[in-house]
Amino acid sequence: MSGKLTMSTGNKAVAAAAKMAKPVVVAAYPITPQTEIIETIADYVASGEMDARYIPVESEHSAMTACIGASITGVRVFTATSSHGLLYMHEMLHWAAGARLPIVMGQVNRTLAPGWNIWAEHTDALSQRDTGWLQIYVSTVQEAYDATLMAFRIAEDTRVLLPVMINMDGFLLSHIMQPFEMTEPGDFIPPLNLPHKIDVLDPKGYGAMSPANVHYQFRFDMEKSMRASRTVIDETETEFKKRFGRTYKPVDEYLTEDADVIIIALGTLGKEAEVAADLLRKEGIKAGVMRIRWFRPFPLDMNIKGKELVVIDRDYSFGFGGVIAGEIQARYPDAKIASIIAGLGGQEVTYEDMAAFVKNRKTGTEFWFGIPQEEQ
Amino acid sequence: MSGKLTMSTGNKAVAAAAKMAKPVVVAAYPITPQTEIIETIADYVASGEMDARYIPVESEHSAMTACIGASITGVRVFTATSSHGLLYMHEMLHWAAGARLPIVMGQVNRTLAPGWNIWAEHTDALSQRDTGWLQIYVSTVQEAYDATLMAFRIAEDTRVLLPVMINMDGFLLSHIMQPFEMTEPGDFIPPLNLPHKIDVLDPKGYGAMSPANVHYQFRFDMEKSMRASRTVIDETETEFKKRFGRTYKPVDEYLTEDADVIIIALGTLGKEAEVAADLLRKEGIKAGVMRIRWFRPFPLDMNIKGKELVVIDRDYSFGFGGVIAGEIQARYPDAKIASIIAGLGGQEVTYEDMAAFVKNRKTGTEFWFGIPQEEQ
Amino acid sequence: MYEIRIHSRGGQGGVTAARMMASAAVKDGKFATACPFYGAERRGAPIVSFVRIDDKPVRIYSQINKPDMIIILDPTVMDTVDVLDGLKEGGKIFINTNEETPFPPGFKVFRGDLTGIALRENLVVSGSAIVNTPVIGALAKLGLFTRESGVEAITDTFTDPRNTNAAKAAYDEVIV
């Protein structure tokens, strides 16, 4: 790394990136393990380090709604949540995307109650995958910071105008401290120019009755923007590298070129999987890793031809299966997938476990880590 | 049909079935096009026809929560909602399933705002597909009635103990009037015996801290029950036929045996697709229809080998594609699918349109009905 | 399959009329569906509803674009709505009016002063004449279903005898 390194948690890095982006309004509600993000922002605002309005709303439904209200006036907004907070704003997630507002949200992945459990799982965010939000999953503090900066630029690009959710594993990344470079973005994030912002001099109505013969067209326009966002993401990541030297791709690859078997995972599991690949290679198994970063829009050009896949889902869609494994299979029908369900509710999964997943893989089956074979 | 026929809307049929099931508590909140269900129940209760408590809650979040509170005391409960109401209870949908409560809900499929639009679309319910609810989509007033009766029996079976959502197309089915037979269920629905109901004489705590080393086991137990529900559904549908003479399968098939191409759709589209198949057959195209009724648990034994599929999604997952087409491809990797997105926001789709989908199908592509080819 | 489109106004009972029509046909042993194209209509706003009658179960849910028959419960909607849109050649029109109304040629036109009948029978709610029961009488006369089934369909829904009286009056008075 080039610049000065700061020790920071994932949470603080996201807060720092949000500060750099200079949002005008931040509306958020606390929830473990996200609290540190908004507490840090509250501190920034209180100390004058950040010239924003922090709205301490009374719930997440209102957090997202206040972001919507602020955003439609044409200003930059930011929020953060996790788990039940995310679920509680579900209606407004659909709304934010349908209203085409470039809201950026830090989202700390945590499992769902009952019973209460505050540890990592991706079901919270993945079960929002139809809402029209772009979703990225990050795996290091540096990446959390960088992705947050890029999120504003991508969301606000007029070819996109959809909200972006930056996902990071609860505690595993939100609370871990790693050295990272707090790059000054300079003019990397252009000023926001919302084409449909409210203007009292040119009054318009937003969201009144939308007839059956046009509503689907608006939905198609969202999908068009999702498709366009692939280009915008590529451009943004290229520009980011040019300016700041760090390389990102929608899917991060590790030793995939010559790999026979590829572990696919999101977030910290995807990073630790690299260690599993190293271990496997020592044992003569040509393993690689694909860490899906941008999950929405879904990656369409993963080069998995001829390789076996071990897909680790830290999530589950009851009565169907792992979400990631399912969507990969859907978009890559030829894929030979061994589906592993692991890490739900903070279940401990080590690189050694992942190496074992690879060694014991059975293509075409689903395996719940930790559940005895006879019950599977 | 054997018995006396009543003219009824889909809404009223669901209300009538709920009445027959004798729930002790109904908690619900009005929303177009579901209102008729709860108004009918309110009438039943007011007139004494139904011996239940109707709780006129102040929101859908509370509707589902009140159902949860009532259900855990061991009584039968019912509710109904639609669209934004469903989204607003999203958090509690996850909760109801995680709490293993056999709540039955009438769900009228309607699209999402903004802009406001009250017509049919399945995105509302499909975007709840990870919540652990069983989901059935019905296509006639009779089926709405029958499915509601069966839902109670299935949900409350101790092998299942998961909530069930009966989906019906807004207006198209909720408001259409058809003749149907209001069968008296007799003892078809056994008395509820909730194994984990609250008992002050044997006090237990529900849903406190759930450690990382067991939480995933509870999630697996939900999945096990989902898997078991396939059997329970089969048994229930068999028993239903035995008693009342009407035959149902998880996937309803029409002229599929010798078909070369099969239309797959849910709800009223799936029913009207039969007319399209008839039309196509007149033109010499061997078409059939598979109407997915039980979407959760997802059908695993559809016999589609060697056939081409035209999957109509009245829903969309932005940045991915049609939900139904995606999940079919995921579970049937060999399937040759032409994916059609049609009927969003009440977009009119006729059997003639569906016949055209078949004739113009391009396997491996996605086509948005109503959008010019060059924009697709 | 016989497809009917009904033009009325919110509050006039057009939807109930559609249901009773379908119900009467079912009583005759036919299959029928009635579907109101509900919107967010207010009392007074023009609305349409549909009835389909067939010998086998009706499996079509989409709107009726080429009706066999048009029923105009409130002629004033004709000012703003093209009520004849899609009506098949030779299709039937029934209109609630006491005077002859000109229609383009090629259709069979029937009329009856349902409003007059309703007012006579004092079938008035919040100032609007309720014409949904008289129309059943008129349609029975036109042979859409039997007189008996029509009466039954009404008595299933309404207990007040004014309704059947109005229907019977309409049966007698419809001008073919």
Added chain:
Amino acid sequence: MYEIRIHSRGGQGGVTAARMMASAAVKDGKFATACPFYGAERRGAPIVSFVRIDDKPVRIYSQINKPDMIIILDPTVMDTVDVLDGLKEGGKIFINTNEETPFPPGFKVFRGDLTGIALRENLVVSGSAIVNTPVIGALAKLGLFTRESGVEAITDTFTDPRNTNAAKAAYDEVIV
């Protein structure tokens, strides 16, 4: 990779200690992560946190099961927690105490009276002695990072000179 597990109590600053340790290692040009295994702990409840130090970026997020070193910031946790669980053969133990504590053989034991030092320097918050800065001094002495980096890591976090003073005292007083 060098893996360290820290045992402390909610409110004692064990998490901050972990961060400063990692930070000091980074200042030495190493790579390091500090991860608190947060739960819903309350002030006073035993908690553990982890530090990993390596020459290349640390890519492991799962818990440390076989630590190279154990740091016991509060010896009283030993009553309820098996602090030595998984410690590698020949692994190091640092314990905050002013008296010799018996451990099974096969480990290298170090100690320092961090609490005493904290109390001496008046590093007390709500009645608890804060030992997270003294421990940095002690660990520098044990060679986990340089003295300079340790001091820098502290001054990055705390401005009050009592902290560095306490660390320096611990550096001098740690019993090897």
Added chain:
Amino acid sequence: MMPKMTISVPHEGAAGLTGAWRTFRPVVNRDVCNKCGICAMFCPDAVIDPDTLEIDLVYCKGCGICANECPKKCIEMVREEH
């Protein structure tokens, strides 16, 4: 690039020609009217011109409030004939 969505611009008649809803039509007896403007004040739909007191029958829904509130009782609600 403007996203395609339900954004509307002000436009008379956007909710239809509500005059078509009318079953009764307000008819003013100008001889009795004292031009007090009360009818215009209370017309929910603002279809009575406050200056001319003309009623815009393209939009008047025929609610009858004007007739009910007129202190001179000089508005009569007359059944629409078409």
Added chain:
Amino acid sequence: MMPKMTISVPHEGAAGLTGAWRTFRPVVNRDVCNKCGICAMFCPDAVIDPDTLEIDLVYCKGCGICANECPKKCIEMVREEH
């Protein structure tokens, strides 16, 4: 069939032996104590037996409320040594 889920049964010590949290331990001077029971009343954790006034040190968190509230000031909070 009982579903597997987070259902718990009453059990002492379910939240751990909270006595381990203590840094100060309450020590009662029985000679001065008048057995008023105020300490037991205010102990949030109910670890003071209301009859014997014994303190259950397996669980006492050492909060010091008893000492603070004792009207006779006969409870001293003493630093734990291990």
Added chain:
Amino acid sequence: MTEIPKEEMILKCPSTCAGCGSLLALRYILKAAGKDTILVIPACCNSVIQGVYPYMLHTVPVYNIAFAASAACASGMSEALRATGQKTNVIVYAGDGGTADIGIQALSGALERGEDFLYICYDNEAYGNTGMQRSGATPLGAITTTTPNGKTVNKKDLDRIIEAHNLPYQATASSSYPADIYNKVKKALTIPGPKFIHILAPCPPGWRIPSSKTVEIGKMAVKSGVWVLWEKENDKFTISAPSRAAMKKPMPVIDYLKAQGRFRKVDEKTAAVIQANIDKNLRKIAIEAAQSEENI
């Protein structure tokens, strides 16, 4: 009266039912607010009457938002506008359901935070848009589709709930008194911080009254003391003129009840309870007004 601008801010003609009280009220609200205003509307009758895409009838920007969400939306807007130096009025126009039931959380939160906006609840005492189900604001005895025998519990006292939030400005109003609405909105908009106005808006289909009676029934509500017009500026509580007059000799509530179909199942006992509630409330309001006088 003469000062009320003639210009209408709503073009002809929303698809409200004939005789809609909420529309009558809105006419005067917008006249008072003027062009530098954003209207925030949650799901309710007023969200669907605006016209159909691509056209609308309101000549100020209208932001439609989810049912539970209007106060939170207004919070975000107002914070963003103020942060960027704009004075634009942010006005929520919400039904009683969107205010007293599903929207009360967001509203209560916004009031506690002291957001700078005006919240106006038009109260037709039921969920009008979905066909007249009971709301928290439905009065005792009223028939709705979910209370087919009449509501058995009292109307939620929204005004006292809001009052407990100590706003700088709060008022009640009625669509039958347009000038009063105009004046209250005008005044409210001069005051920074959260403001609340609660407008009784008779609804012909819901109240089962002829569409011509909207204004008349609204006046009867005031005359009988069912509805009291007042305003409260910081601690100064004033009964507005029409209610001051009415309170001298209130009309018996039975006349008000009898005029409406929705109360047709109210028996004598319930009518007496309703009358007693009113009497008690009027006494309380009189005392409050008197005390407020004294304190000045």
Added chain:
Amino acid sequence: MTEIPKEEMILKCPSTCAGCGSLLALRYILKAAGKDTILVIPACCNSVIQGVYPYMLHTVPVYNIAFAASAACASGMSEALRATGQKTNVIVYAGDGGTADIGIQALSGALERGEDFLYICYDNEAYGNTGMQRSGATPLGAITTTTPNGKTVNKKDLDRIIEAHNLPYQATASSSYPADIYNKVKKALTIPGPKFIHILAPCPPGWRIPSSKTVEIGKMAVKSGVWVLWEKENDKFTISAPSRAAMKKPMPVIDYLKAQGRFRKVDEKTAAVIQANIDKNLRKIAIEAAQSEENI
């Protein structure tokens, strides 16, 4: 005092912080409620302190529910229990955040419907469980992690908000007065319909006080009039003995503020505002009590 049962309904020992006021209060609540009770607990400190699966410490059934949802859950329970002829007490034990902020909608709805349950809010004036962020109930001037310079708006007046719902029973209490809690809960549970008790529960880490001072600070709150103990049975409003005594000569609030780290940024001006608020509130309460006396 002698009548309070000795039996503890919570086994040793919840994982509350040392000196937790909310735990102290709950001890007496459950003693008063007895075994035929279901406790409903939304997300809050009291949802995580129960022990870890498969064990728990409470000896009555505890149903944990989502943060916003406790009153709705209790509604469903109580309706189901009553429908099946069971008298079991349904008691919500919720924090100030779960009551005044995210839970107020469900609560307000349940109160309006007249559900038969007892809602108890323990008020530690912040989101304790997530590490002390501000809540609507955080008082003016208090530092929390989201109000690093002290809160700039007033504490939401939850009690007046609830009062506006006209409950048959409502009271305030404090964890420093256990007998008062016991008596109030006992009484509340004899009354059908919705009941509400608001308990001030000092919180050492949140208030930045030594854990030994919980009871002392709670008493100071009463002595200074920051917190007034009262109860209201239908219309009968009574000031409870400790507050009656305190109101004769309230302790200056500055002593209360100075004793807590969370108020360390309160300047003289703010302190004066806080004192003035208290003075005003005490006057109002005295008047209300006097009026209630008169009416009897």
